[in-house]
Amino acid sequence: MSLATLLVLADGRLPAGGHAHSGGLEAQVSAGRVRDLDDVAAFLRGKLATSGLVAAAFAAAACRRPGRWAELDGGLDARTPSPALRKASRAQGRALLRAGRAMWALPPIGREPHQPTALGVLAHAAGLGPEEAAVAAAHGTTTGAASAAVRLLALDPYAVHALLARLAPACDRIAGEAARHADDAVNDLPAAGAPLLDIGAEHHATWEVRLFAS
Template sequence: MRETGATSPATLFALADSRLPIGGHVHSGGVEEAVASGLVRDAASVEAYLRRRVRTSGLVAASLAAAVCAGKLDAHRADAEADARTPAPAARAASRTQGRGLLRLAKHVWPQHDWAGLAARPHLSTVFGAVGRACAIGPRETADVVVYTTLTGAATAAQRLLALDPAAVAACTVGLAELCDRTAAEAAGGLAALSDPLQDVLAERHCHRDMPLFAS
């Protein structure tokens, strides 16, 4: 049952904050392997990678989260849909690891909400949708958060790995704001069903890398 009460903008900012303690800072969204493979090497290639990630992984995850928030998918079905849209086992594992971290946090922040319907290791998109319901934000706002975190997590990893000028990376993310808005609106409109073979390959390659800096 959706809980009542308005959510302040500060709550949305907190959910989208990279400092949110769900383990996202140890996941690069495929950037580490992309850098190692020479696909991402400077600010221009970072921007290209971020655009691709927002329009694929970001769109899919946001659409699933929005559907859960709107009550169109229960947690079990949402996890199954996420598995079906994430061919790479490594990417599925990374999503479920972060989902578990967000669920742990959510139980502390909204203890009055019923979290019993979620699996022990749910997908991150599923938990974001449930969190949207718990703090009474809409599907579009939930999609906004998911798309934004998909962008900034990978951008921060690229900055760290390539020692890029933080101002250049910030300018890149600001420049992608309109794309994020369009993607979130599309995600809130219905489930997206697509995958990105490049990100699947990068995720699987990363599993075999010796002493990686990031978990994914």
């Protein structure tokens, strides 16, 4: 394991457009479901256990299986019923590949991939393994939305980062579970859903004024 390389891949300052996305939090704040730090904690735990697990498993599988990225991307489409979320995921995947090409030699992978697929591609190109890809994916599931929470709810950034520290063991657990699926057939990879995120994303896409792209 290269810890330094993993830190580069998981760094929130990576110019991959993550700052433009709230991970579905903006829609939930607007709906009144997330109002304070405790609500953010519950939101992040739920996101980790559902879409976070799926993203981490697919990132791990994409890292393990060079050349099968199109098949994995199809599996992610099937697990993303919201067209708005598919669009957001592919936009983030495109931006991530652009950043990755500046750092490592990437193989051609076809059409614009979903973000977890792109993350697995980068992890493989960087010499990382499925476990590291899963850690980066799980970590990104929490940090992006947590950063958005500071802006959306005017929360104390120190308190938000304390929350992220408390969630670190859960990130490790989800990443470990995800990595164990790295060799599974696409149909057998995790498919945990989060219907409120899907519904919220479709409503969010219709707003004329919003802080975040998703």
